[in-house]
Amino acid sequence: MFELLGISPQALFGQLLIGLINGAFYAMLSLGLAVIFGLLNVINFAHGAQYMMGAFVAWFVLEYAGVPFWGALIVAPVAVAIFGVILEQVFIKRLYHLDHLYGLLLTFGFVLIIEGLFRYKFGSSGQPYDNPLPGGQNLGFMFLPNYRGFVVVASLVVCLGTWFMIEKTKLGSYLRAATENPTLVRAFGINVPRMVTLTYAFGVGLAAFAGVLAAPIYQVNPTMGSNLIIIVFAVVVIGGMGSIMGSIVTGFGLGVIEGLTKVFYPEASSTVIFVIMAIVLLIRPAGLFGTAK
């Protein structure tokens, strides 16, 4: 079969794996964006910068405190989430009563400042980060590097855990209800402003977690977030804002489609997601899983 298509199974499965890895990052980042947008009504353009900060914190604590990758997986998201709480409390919460556009502009400003500071301090060439899980498995049809397998599994666990928390727990029912009608949920005695702050911190922490996972694969670079975030916004537009599972499925699905495009028509691989986005916008403006607001 592979001979008929003129491609080798190694190339196919290799690109599929790369697609799954990219999809894992798309899913984690678009999930955080969707949760933040749902409750805060803010398009968090700083998401990519926060992902980059996660990777930098991981590199930093390893370099200066000897904290290994596994510790950084916890330390970095918490540190960046605390940074998110400060941003939310000092700046973002003043914009909730305004149009989305203001939040977008403010967080875009954050990106320019944060990335600029990191480029100034660390240069744009990037810092290496050692692979914490060297080696790999020979699966017969392909070679699976251990760490890449771990990234796909870790991302799935985090995404499905988030889905479970939002769709199946009491805390999640507060979040869903407050996304629909924050005034009424607050009038039931729930401290909605605190919930908003913690939701932003959670979304930001998720971005930083993805950043730590990315460090051993892509190295640690001040512009790593900007390169990714444009694609992630396209993923969010395609999936729509209404559904948590939709973000996860769309993220992984588009990663795989992108990978397959590299095998079958490499010239289109960097544009295929945007072509899909244009088609989805024409046919279903609210996105594949979205509900019109």
Place this chain on the structure above:
Amino acid sequence: MAEPLLQVHGLQAFYGESHILHGVEFEIRKGEVVTLLGRNGVGKTTTLKSVMGIVGHRTGSVKFEGQETVSLPSNRIARLGIAFCPEERGIFASLNVEENLTLPPAVKPGGMTVGEIFGLFPNLQERRRSQGTKLSGGEQQMLAIGRILRTGANLLLLDEPTEGLAPVIVQRIGEVLRQLKARGFTILLVEQNFRFAATVADRHYVMEDGRVIDHLTAAEVAGSIDKLNEYLGV
């Protein structure tokens, strides 16, 4: 005489530039059912929302169990034991019936159990897994009332619970309100439907232009029909 459960004095409320309430005065004693009557746009809903703390800006005095609440945020007011059922019902589409019912957290001991609430509204039990907004209008209203009975709140603010419902459902809601009164709930009811209000309430306050302009006990209603028609007529 014991101190009133809710005491509203000189209450003013604003939405942005508009000044809606101009010094509302009324009080409710424990265990009473009291209505706010009046034409559309006189400030009845705004009064309820002001007691709950969900209008833009308010001044004056709203004392609940002797405690001043006018400067508290709505989540703190709810924790004191006041619960609100909005006119548009506020059923959450992303939650099923049971999740809607159990959403408001308990704020005081002594609330009704889910079983007791299903006893009051058997339809809700049959449809507990349905999406909240797939219910009929009457069922949504029952869900909106039912979910605030669990929390232990002892003052219920109900905004037009009979609006747009069939007569048989209105009757059912009337029975439920009488049962709630018998259980010791205190209820502040906003109503356009005066005939319904007269069947459940102990006292009525009449509002006009953001003020309370008259007060009637249930016993005085029969002798004041002409006056009421003038207040409420269009």
